[in-house]
Amino acid sequence: MNSQYFPRTAVVLFALLAFIFFIFSPAQAFAQGAGVGIVPAVIDPAKQFEPGDVAQFSIRVTNLTDGDMTYYLYKRDIVGVRDQGIPIFADSSSGTTGYELSDWITLPSDSIFIEAGKEIEVPFTMTVPQDVSPGAHFGSIAVTAEPPKLRESGAGIGYEVANIITIRIAGDAVDQARIRQFSTSKYIYGSTNVEFSARIENEGNTLISPTGPLEVINMFGERVAILTFNESKAGIFPKTSRSDGLRDFKVTWADESPGFGRYEAILSAVYGPEGKMNTISSTVTFWILPMNIITPALIVLGVLFLVIYVSVKMYVRRSMAVATSGVTRRLVRSRRQNEFPTLLVLISMLALGALFFIILLLIFA
Template sequence: MLMTPFAVFAQNKVSFNLSPTTIEDKVEPSSEHSYSMRVENRGDQGTVLYPVARNIATIALDHQPVYVEGADANATELASWITYSESMLDVPAGGSATLHFTVKFPADARPGSHLAGLFLTQKPPDLKEGSAVGFDIGAILHFQMAGDVKEDTRMRAFLTDKLIYGSPNVIFTVEAENKGNTLSRPQGLIDITDMFGKKVESLLVNETAYVISPNSTGKYEVKWQPEGFVIGHFEAVVALVIPLVDGGNQTISSVTSFWILPMNIIGPVVGGLFTFILVLYVLIRLYVRRQLAGVVGTRGGGAVRGARGISRLAAVAIGLLFAIIVGLLILFFYFG
């Protein structure tokens, strides 16, 4: 997808339907091609619309086109190669009109993608900016020029917004970079596996087929909100497939991992274990003191040696118990 159609509403009811909203074609240098675009007026009054084209510099991270700025921004490239059969369209309320236009591609047109927006506007093209108030409706033009086409899409990043989640609400971010000179349209899957290697979910990436313009980056977010009880360590593998001009495909992939540790469950378990260790420690201390009291009453000087021996034994017992509990926790969270 290159864009979605849009409309700007004025005081009166203004509603238009434009088709197609995207025109794509493969072309040769020095060739000439004709196209048409139909606009339907669903508003309550007729209007006159004027065609105007604007060159697209790139596609932003939010998948919206960024237009070339400046006084001569449309004096070259694709916007300047278009001629219109109709200089204006008179579209009555409830009626429709068709714009016919021709694109003549120069002999020295560079290989790769050429992008422009073709708009129907209430402002005549020769009117200066700010001298009239109106609205634009438009479509995207994309022409793939033959020649030395370079196709090279790379994985720039694949990550989650957190390493550890307290609840199963994971957001994946996939960033792909287009190093080529033609549009890239990556689509694919994120496969999620649990700590046992079992696949628990497959998520679609770029289901709406947003494109990445040459020498720019595309960003796609995918959410995973599984139902039911989820806990442990998870691994996610993303694989993107990019269609190529010659009919083949390029595949890129990456891996990330994350934890889901529900604190409403982990908290009470850890608290209970801590309480158990604390109570055990207090009981051992009481036992030691009781033994010391007996030794002091019967052996006098031997009491000191007995106290040190029993205290050291208690410390070792507590340390071993704590190590066992920590080991069990690690085994539980890592192996389930």
Template sequence: MHIRRRGTPRTSHATVAHVLLALFLALVVLPVPAAAAASGPSAWSVRPAGAAADGVRRPAYALDAAPGTRIKDAVLISNLSKLPLSFQVYGTDAYNTPRDGALAYREAGQVQRGVGRWVKLRTNALIVPAGHSAEIPFTLTVPSDATPGAHVGGIVALNNAVEQAGRDAGVDLGIQRAIAVRVQLTVAGPLTPGVTVRDVRLAHRPSGVPFRSGRATLRYTVVNTGNTVVRPTARPRVTGLFGRTLKTFRAARLPVLLPGQSTVMTVAWSDPPPLDFADTSVRVNAKGVPGASAESGSVLLAWATLAALLAALALLALALSRVRRRRRVLRADIP
């Protein structure tokens, strides 16, 4: 289920209303299983039409083709509600969101460079009566210069109805729901899977209390360097002076990464040592892909702890100096 937020300002000036409407308009389409249904009074489902060769319903479009090939297929939109529903239907490119790597789809008005550009539906707008389904044929034309490997996109059915969702900063908000069915096309040619990790950084936020643990945040970037879809697993680890293990993080299973896409992973560390040298390493693996790793070094330094240690050393040096002075005085007094 996907949400489009629309703001409708309460104003009598049409120009201002249009500006505010543009500012509050956004679409985020997240991946959902094919045949997924939006719930509520305007419920509907979207899935590939027909069935696979074995008679089983297809969960998504998994297509293989050579450059220059034209593929014909269809998408089925079912109105599960008791009212007619109006839809905008379009092909779109998929991408990974930088923040968490989730699979998302581009808006209809955005530039499409892959599957979203190659898919042509017989119609992009339709009304489906209550309790009925509509099948929309489409053609996917693979360019003659298409690069080998995976090209991922989707077919989105956006409900034109706007549902009220409250107010924010004096603006009435509404939502539009959409469902995307994934289209994964593999273009014939050499397949070169690859994954790497970059920009490993450990940010330390020390405590203001001496010898008390602060907090730290580990960030690293995982990149799909090949031309196939991968599902990496990352294993971060931090060692201290003399190779002591300071922290072994739980292995993180990342979302599906598309070719050329990357995601930044963030991991919290609640009890780093107040003073140490940290060697942080991250290793990533994926099925059928050679593993890769990256590391970086940083100083875990809490000024309060360092000040306390320096003060303790200064007191110790002062005490030793006094002991030595007393010994010299005692020796001088001995006849």
């Protein structure tokens, strides 16, 4: 037997066994199969509640794994919102914001058992306290596969999904917002592919979802596009110790037709409860100068100016030559009088042609 054959075979077998162990290890299989869904993702009733009201809601929890699972339910408060509308959940170090509601929620059980691929409905009760402050209050029901002991010790797998619950309390609720910034990514574009950015500040004590039209108007006052601002109706959390009450939005205008000249964009967004809608608006201007139009125009103008320059220069040289040739002053004056109107007509025609060409570009571009 070859002395080198056995070591090579051993290495290959060891690598194969390691690969099989990695693929079929319990941790790796669990990570691939872990999953849970919760519906609805947002509970935001239009009704305004009074202190002492009791309401019934429910969520549907789905086991997305290929095995039977026990899930655990937790009530959580929301203390702010990150970029892209991702909520910030309260933890042990979070201070109170005055917008909490997790203590209002009563769950039927702290855990639920769901068979593989199945879905169950979980009802819960919302009891509004008597001393609640007016405005919007925010909380959540989280679903996780972590048992309570592992969650408290920090040794869990860290898998969790949660919804967002918003309850409005009647009273002196303040729905107020303003557009801090409305702009385009550039001032001059080469085509009709424009990105708008808006930063809106929530100055009230309720969750707002501003939405509305974004109109684009060309230099002739014609409306060339109507876009929908905040089509997903993403919300802006009020100001708290963990939230600055600001949110950035982006809208893109993409059109296949060519554009040219100065444009104005008008943003008009509405927010607030039904019957008490408020409006905020802002405008921004920008230019579209496509090079496939600008470049030929500049070339034509350059040629026209070059022709004018050469013509004037030739006229001056000819006049100087006539003046110094010893011909009589009367003859020189006569030639100048005959040549000057012709040159003036030529220059005027070239200038008018250039102006006409520019007007055509502006109208038909």
